Amino acid sequence: MHTTFYGATREVTGSFHTITTASDTILLDCGLFQGRRKETEEKNHVLPVDPKIITNIILSHAHIDHSGRLPLVTWKDFNGRIFCTRATADACEYLLADSAKIQEGDASYLNYKTAKHFLAKLKTGNGRKEITKNELRDIKSLLKSGAHHLKSEAIEQLLKKHQLEVVNPLYTMEMAEDAIGYFRGVPYKHSVTVGKDLTCTLYDAGHILGSAMSVLQYSGDGDKKTVLYSGDVGRFDKPIIEDPTLVFAEEHRDIDLMIMESTYGNRVHDPVVDMKPLLKKAIAKTLDRGGSVIIPSFAYGRTQELLYFLHELYMAGELPRVPVYVDSPLATKITNVFGEHPETFDEDAHETFLERGVNPFQFESLKFVQSVEESMALNRDTSPHIVLAGSGMCEGGRVLHHLRHKIHDERNTVLIVGYMGKHTFGRLIQEKGEKYESDGRVGPPPKVRFYNKEYPLKARVVTLGGFSAHGDKNELTRVLKESNLRIKKLVLVHGEEEQSLAFAENLRGDGFDVTVAYHGQSVDV
Numbered sequence: 165m166h167t168t169f170y171g172a173t174r175e176v177t178g179s180f181h182t183i184t185t186a187s188d189t190i191l192l193d194c195g196l197f198q199g200r201r202k203e204t205e206e207k208n209h210v211l212p213v214d215p216k217i218i219t220n221i222i223l224s225h226a227h228i229d230h231s232g233r234l235p236l237v238t239w240k241d242f243n244g245r246i247f248c249t250r251a252t253a254d255a256c257e258y259l260l261a262d263s264a265k266i267q268e269g270d271a272s273y274l275n276y277k278t279a280k281h282f283l284a285k286l287k288t289g290n291g292r293k294e295i296t297k298n299e300l301r302d303i304k305s306l307l308k309s310g311a312h313h314l315k316s317e318a319i320e321q322l323l324k325k326h327q328l329e330v331v332n333p334l335y336t337m338e339m340a341e342d343a344i345g346y347f348r349g350v351p352y353k354h355s356v357t358v359g360k361d362l363t364c365t366l367y368d369a370g371h372i373l374g375s376a377m378s379v380l381q382y383s384g385d386g387d388k389k390t391v392l393y394s395g396d397v398g399r400f401d402k403p404i405i406e407d408p409t410l411v412f413a414e415e416h417r418d419i420d421l422m423i424m425e426s427t428y429g430n431r432v433h434d435p436v437v438d439m440k441p442l443l444k445k446a447i448a449k450t451l452d453r454g455g456s457v458i459i460p461s462f463a464y465g466r467t468q469e470l471l472y473f474l475h476e477l478y479m480a481g482e483l484p485r486v487p488v489y490v491d492s493p494l495a496t497k498i499t500n501v502f503g504e505h506p507e508t509f510d511e512d513a514h515e516t517f518l519e520r521g522v523n524p525f526q527f528e529s530l531k532f533v534q535s536v537e538e539s540m541a542l543n544r545d546t547s548p549h550i551v552l553a554g555s556g557m558c559e560g561g562r563v564l565h566h567l568r569h570k571i572h573d574e575r576n577t578v579l580i581v582g583y584m585g586k587h588t589f590g591r592l593i594q595e596k597g598e599k600y601e602s603d604g605r606v607g608p609p610p611k612v613r614f615y616n617k618e619y620p621l622k623a624r625v626v627t628l629g630g631f632s633a634h635g636d637k638n639e640l641t642r643v644l645k646e647s648n649l650r651i652k653k654l655v656l657v658h659g660e661e662e663q664s665l666a667f668a669e670n671l672r673g674d675g676f677d678v679t680v681a682y683h684g685q686s687v688d689v
Contacts, residue, residue, distance in 0.1 A: 165382050165389050165689045167421065169681040170212040171195060172658040176427055176585060177229040178207060179658060183391060185382055188219040188359030192378065192393045192423070196232025196263065196334075198559075200587050208233060208334055212684075216241035220358045221346075223248035224395025225375035226255035226464060232263050235339040238346050247356060249366060250349030251374030251505045255464060257344050258497040262463075264340035266560070267333035272316050274331040279307055279319045282328060352376065353413070360384065365416060370398030370408035371633050372465035373501070373508055377409060379416045382689075389689045390416065392651075394424040396658065397635045397643055401436045403472050404502075404524070406510050408635065410647040419651045421689045424644075426659030426680075427583070427634040429667025434630035440473045444482055446579055446626045447550065451484055455575030456549050458623075460563045460590055462556035463495035465633050466582050468502050468525055470552055475527045476516070489542055491533040491553040491562045499525050499532075533562075543569045556582050558590035564614060567593075571612070576623040581631040586660070589614060597625025637667055645674065654678040655687055 171180030171193075178197035183190045197207040215237045223246055224230055234246065234256075248256075283303045287295045295303075307319055323330045350356050355365045361384035366376035378393045400407045434442065450457050461467045467490060477483045490496060502525060506518055517524040533539050542551065543565050553563035570576045571593075578597065584590035589612075596610040600621065609620045635643070644651065654676050656664045664680045671678045679687075 165391075166686050167391065167423065167655070167689065168684065168686040169423075169655070169657055170684065171197070172229070172425075173681045173683045173685070174659070174661040174664060176583075176658055176660060178233075179224075179230045180212065180233070181393070181423060181657070182213060182218075183380055185359060185362060185384060187384070188362060189213065189217050190358055190362070190364075190380065191218050191221040191237070193224055193230040193395070194221060194233045194237055195230040196228050198229055198557075199585060205334075211236060211240075214241075216243070218242055218244060220244040221246045222358065222364055222378045222380070222393070223252060223256075224369065224378060224393065225372055226252045226259050227372065227396070227462075228259060228263055230395070231256055231259065233334075234346075235260060235264065235335040235343040238343040239335065239339045242346070244346070245348045246343075246346045247348055247350060247358060247364060247366075249352065249374040249376055251501065251508055252376070253344075253347040253349040254501045254504065255374060255498060256347065258494060258501070259464065260340040260343055261337060262494045264333070264335055264337045267335055268337065271331045271333040272314050272319070275316070275319050275323060276307055276314050278328055278331075279322050280304070282322075282326060283307075365413070367409040367412060368406050368508075369395050370400070370402070370406055370635075371396040372398070373405055373468075373505060379412070381416070389420050390418060391689060392416075392419045392422045392649070394422065394643075396425050396427070396633070397640055398633055399433070399436060399635050399639055400642070403469060404509055404513050406508065408639075408643055410643065412648060417648055417650055419649050421653050421655065421687065422644075422649075422651050423655050423657055424640070425634070426640070426656040426664040426667045428632065428636040429640065429656065429659050429663040429670075431636050431663065432638055433632055433636040434628065436630060439628065439630040440476065442628050442630065443470070443473055444477055446577060446628065447483060450575070450577040450624070451486060451548050453575040454548060455573065455577060455623075456545075456547075456551065456570060457577045457579055458563065458566045458570055459550070459552045459579045459581060460556055460558050461492075461495070461552040461554065462582055463492050463554050464498045466556065466631065467492070467495040467552050468499055469631065470581065471499070471525045471530065472513075474530075474550070475524055478527055478529060485529045487549045488527075488530045489533050489549060489551045489553075490530070491539050491542060491551055491566070493534060494554060495552070496532045496534070539565065542566075556590070557584050557588040558593060559588050564589075568615060568619065571623045572620050574622040574624070578623050578625045580625065580627040583632060583634070593621065593625060594627060596621055597623075598627065601625065637670065640667070641671070641674070644671070644676065652677065653687075656680045
């Protein structure tokens with residue numbers, strides 16, 4: 165029995181690991197690489213394992229960096245099942261469809277740009293440097309219907325006719341819908357057979373709704389071996405969901421190999437108890453200036469957590485009841501998934517809301533924005549409000565339109581409440597905004613470029629690190645030292661190299677046998 169690590173090795177996206185026995189190959193997660201377009205395209209299009217040799221898939225949770233390549237596997241001769249919790253299966257129905265929509269939209273836009281550039285070049289073939297406005301309008305009318313609808317079929321025919329590169333989506337909506345048929349939701353602490361002499365048992369990871377640590381136990385040839393895959397481990401004492409599991413069944417305590425995430429292996433978050441007061445402070449300061457708060461927020465987990473806190477603050481009268489908008493159709497759907505799984509909520513959520521018959525994610529000042537027209541109207545709203553919009557790392561989505569209208573006004577605040585990956589637009593805003601603040605906001609503000617235009621970053625940029633859904637180095641260590649597990653060997657994944665190496669060094673000091681995985685590395689169990 166051995167494990168091989170193909171993704172999220174010395175980086176934080178694209179989780180993809182295998183466990184192989186004499187009879188089976190089990191895939192642990194099948195995540196999408198996220199980051200720079202060219203680099204991620206190359207990584208995402210190539211599966212390191214042929215789908216037809218994969219017996220089954222164990223999915224730790226629904227986040228796209230763990231689930232986003234599943235349609236590529238299920239579409240190609242895969243005959244197994246995807247085992248996960250029921251909440252994860254329900255969330256994936258929306259998340260994978262949304263991912264497919266993005267893939268299709270990106271491909272259509274890139275093809276449109278290629279066609280537009282080609283036709284413009286034809287117009288200037290006689291030596292002219294620029295085309296006229298009328299010529300540009302004619303080109304657009306060939307390729308677009310109205311202001312936003314691309315004529316994808318006409319564009320593709322044009323590109324093929326002239327032997328130009330056609331960009332295809334990583335996967336389509338049809339492929340995403342097909343993948344949902346392979347899911348099998350199972351309860352926590354319920355063992356299922358996933359291969360010959362191989363079982364899997366899921367335990368709550370406390371990361372997001374439905375997240376799981378997976379204990380895989382092999383008993384072939386009279387030799388029992390146990391592997392624990394942590395997936396992403398959450399924080400302790402956060403609202404809504406239960407804490408990461410510390411008490412495992414007796415038969416699952418002896419771990420031959422634990423594969424553990426290390427996203428924040430060298431960082432300590434703000435205390436959980438400070439999260440709501442810090443959120444209150446950041447919002448109150450903004451409203452006192454007459455500004456609005458723009459929160460780039462992941463649709464799954466972070467949005468619901470923020471709504472939970474805002475609901476509590478409004479109930480207690482601790483903030484003015486300005487309108488709160490969730491401008492993300494996906495977040496709206498995922499919030500409904502939360503409402504369908506109250507069995508996963510922690511004791512505080514039951515006492516504060518459910519036992520009183522109150523929905524944590526619905527209150528009088530809250531509005532879920534659906535249509536593009538509603539979103540555009542909200543962009544132009546200059547009265548104080550709070551808006552939660554995707555994407556969480558500002559790489560796309562409706563949050564960019566809110567930033568375009570609000571980022572140049574010093575009364576407003578961009579509130580960073582989640583991890584911003586390297587090379588993302590969110591990380592750029594975070595770094596430039598925090599440096600301008602540390603310099604005393606003296607001199608001209610920094611500029612950021614998006615939508616082909618530069619904008620002065622006058623809005624305040626505030627980071628609340630305590631909202632992370634990932635445990636920090638102390639909380640990850642707590643899982644290892646305070647649980648009832650007996651761990652022989654640790655392999656660290658899902659962390660930028662600096663974080664993983666520092667965490668490994670700390671754990672060695674505590675007596676753990678630990679290594680940091682390289683891409684393609686195998687470890688015998």
